[in-house]
Amino acid sequence: MLKIENLNVAYGDVQVLWDVNMEVEDGKIVALVGSNAAGKSTTINTISGLMKPMSGSIIFNEHKLHEMNSWDIPKVNVIQVPEGRKLFSHMTVRENLELGSMVPEAKKKRKETMEMVFELLPDLKMKENSLAGELSGGQQQMVAIGRGLMGNPKLLMLDEMSLGLAPLLVEQTFEIVKKINATGTTILLVEQNVQQSLAIADYAYVLENGRIVMSGLGKDLLADENLKKSYLGM
Amino acid sequence: MYLMQVLISGLMLGGIYAMVSMGLTMIFGVVRVINFAHGEFLMIAMYLVYWLNVLLGMDPYVSILITVPVFFVFGVFVQRILIQPIQESPATIKIFSTLGLGLVLSNLALMLWDADYRSVKVSYSTAVINISELSISVPRLIAFIFALLVAVFMYSFLTKTDLGKQIRAVSQNRQAALLMGINVRKIYMIAFGIGSALVGLAASLLMPMYFVYPSIGLLFGLIAFVVVVLGGLGNMYGAFLGGLIIGLVEAIAGAYIDPALKEVFYFIIFILILLLKPSGLISMGRGSEEVGL
Numbered sequence: 180m181l182k183i184e185n186l187n188v189a190y191g192d193v194q195v196l197w198d199v200n201m202e203v204e205d206g207k208i209v210a211l212v213g214s215n216a217a218g219k220s221t222t223i224n225t226i227s228g229l230m231k232p233m234s235g236s237i238i239f240n241e242h243k244l245h246e247m248n249s250w251d252i253p254k255v256n257v258i259q260v261p262e263g264r265k266l267f268s269h270m271t272v273r274e275n276l277e278l279g280s281m282v283p284e285a286k287k288k289r290k291e292t293m294e295m296v297f298e299l300l301p302d303l304k305m306k307e308n309s310l311a312g313e314l315s316g317g318q319q320q321m322v323a324i325g326r327g328l329m330g331n332p333k334l335l336m337l338d339e340m341s342l343g344l345a346p347l348l349v350e351q352t353f354e355i356v357k358k359i360n361a362t363g364t365t366i367l368l369v370e371q372n373v374q375q376s377l378a379i380a381d382y383a384y385v386l387e388n389g390r391i392v393m394s395g396l397g398k399d400l401l402a403d404e405n406l407k408k409s410y411l412g413m
Numbered sequence: 414m415y416l417m418q419v420l421i422s423g424l425m426l427g428g429i430y431a432m433v434s435m436g437l438t439m440i441f442g443v444v445r446v447i448n449f450a451h452g453e454f455l456m457i458a459m460y461l462v463y464w465l466n467v468l469l470g471m472d473p474y475v476s477i478l479i480t481v482p483v484f485f486v487f488g489v490f491v492q493r494i495l496i497q498p499i500q501e502s503p504a505t506i507k508i509f510s511t512l513g514l515g516l517v518l519s520n521l522a523l524m525l526w527d528a529d530y531r532s533v534k535v536s537y538s539t540a541v542i543n544i545s546e547l548s549i550s551v552p553r554l555i556a557f558i559f560a561l562l563v564a565v566f567m568y569s570f571l572t573k574t575d576l577g578k579q580i581r582a583v584s585q586n587r588q589a590a591l592l593m594g595i596n597v598r599k600i601y602m603i604a605f606g607i608g609s610a611l612v613g614l615a616a617s618l619l620m621p622m623y624f625v626y627p628s629i630g631l632l633f634g635l636i637a638f639v640v641v642v643l644g645g646l647g648n649m650y651g652a653f654l655g656g657l658i659i660g661l662v663e664a665i666a667g668a669y670i671d672p673a674l675k676e677v678f679y680f681i682i683f684i685l686i687l688l689l690k691p692s693g694l695i696s697m698g699r700g701s702e703e704v705g706l
């Protein structure tokens with residue numbers, strides 16, 4: 180289980196997260212939604228160790244993530260698929276996938292995991308020798324997800340995976356997330372696409388100007404007209 | 414026939430330039446630091462070869478076994494001690510620290526070993542192989558063969574091994590590399606180490622045919638910068654080709670115009686590239702001018 184307590188984070192002097200408290204239970208899909216610049220990416224970047232908090236704690240199965248180097252965090256199977264994909268664009272799809280499995284435990288299982296990834300994302304198999312930078316947006320997003328899976332995540336955090344994709348592809352990516360979750364992987368979904376995220380989420384948090392302003396079961400929030408109007412501009 | 418002779422000797426000299434430049438471009442592409450002390454690293458490495466020869470009677474080619482590991486470790490230390498603390502600082506600070514390191518090294522050499530030109534005495538330094546009417550200098554040929562081997566080795570290392578792939582990954586997207594669990598600081602040290610080790614190798618190959626003196630780093634540093642810009646910043650294959658091209662240009666200019674003007678030609682090439690194709694000779698697609706490899 181992931182447990183975030185009283186998390187405060189700043190860029191220099193500018194604080195952007197204020198007393199954030201969140202829990203992500205094993206095996207669940209949890210959504211973190213909120214409008215532009217609410218602090219969603221900052222939250223998962225802090226979980227991934229790219230940012231160090233001013234105060235507060237992030238605990239994942241006894242591991243104090245807030246005290247760890249970012250490169251040690253994939254070793255405890257907490258993996259982020261970053262916003263904007265951040266692929267190694269001059270490298271092939273296969274190389275990108277391999278780079279997802281550089282920590283010792285994942286490396287041992289590289290072959291099996293890659294077969295599993297190709298089964299889940301068959302487009303990647305056909306493109307395995309293409310340069311990642313030459314693929315379409317949708318294919319690139321699949322590479323990013325596949326690369327994340329290569330690290331054998333217990334907790335997979337997906338940041339704006341549907342951003343800029345055509346509606347049909349958005350649908351597909353959400354289906355894929357459900358499939359990944361069905362294999363037992365916990366999901367933390369960071370999205371501006373509120374409707375669809377809440378629809379597949381077991382639980383959700385609403386972040387606004389760096390504070391959690393609401394939380395509840397996905398389906399309850401989805402039904403809450405007030406929430407949609409006041410925070411999500413829907 | 415004379416032209417052929419000139420081209421061959423230029424190409425072979427270019428092998429050395431390629432090696433030094435591949436080191437410089439590796440450091441730039443991965444660590445994002447321009448090592449203005451690169452030429453001075455070479456100078457110190459040449460003194461190491463010289464003293465190993467004078468004091469221990471070690472053959473310059475045997476000294477490869479020492480210069481390569483010693484300069485790998487030296488590069489790792491420079492990264493760890495000098496660069497890492499300022500890794501996130503503005504470019505100017507990094508420029509001043511490597512420039513400063515270069516000045517310290519060349520002044521140290523001047524203080525310890527005077528401005529004298531020193532060379533190792535080996536039987537084969539003027540040896541030539543004659544193929545019909547062409548004569549090829551043996552040390553140049555050996556250096557060229559090593560340059561080819563190094564290029565093949567680096568290519569396989571960077572494309573076939575996990576460590577090599579991690580190095581390329583860091584050069585392409587350091588944040589994504591961190592998210593993959595790659596220890597970016599360690600990769601920086603390794604890249605700086607490899608870049609310096611290449612200089613150590615070049616020194617061992619140069620000493621049978623070159624003098625060493627405290628300011629020789631300036632000359633080789635300049636050449637390496639021209640080559641790296643020619644090949645595209647951070648681009649290893651570009652650096653290899655660029656090194657050969659600069660070797661050829663130097664030989665042609667020396668044979669047909671005036672050897673004393675060779676630096677002028679480096680600058681002309683430098684300025685032409687910046688004007689005509691600032692991303693370098695070999696473009697690896699969109700964005701490669703920034704990232705390379």
Ligand SMILES: Nc1ncnc2c1ncn2[C@@H]1O[C@H](COP(=O)(O)OP(=O)(O)OP(=O)(O)O)[C@@H](O)[C@H]1O
Nearest residue numbers: 190195213214215216217218219220221222262371
């Ligand atoms: N590198 C940075 N330096 C300074 N401020 C930053 C930086 N990155 C983000 N911020 C600021 O922090 C706040 C939260 O940004 P964050 O990227 O976490 O929001 P987000 O919810 O992910 O937004 P988006 O929907 O645009 O992805 C914003 O006000 C943003 O301007």
Ligand SMILES: [Mg+2]
Nearest residue numbers: 219220221262
């Ligand atoms: Mg964001």
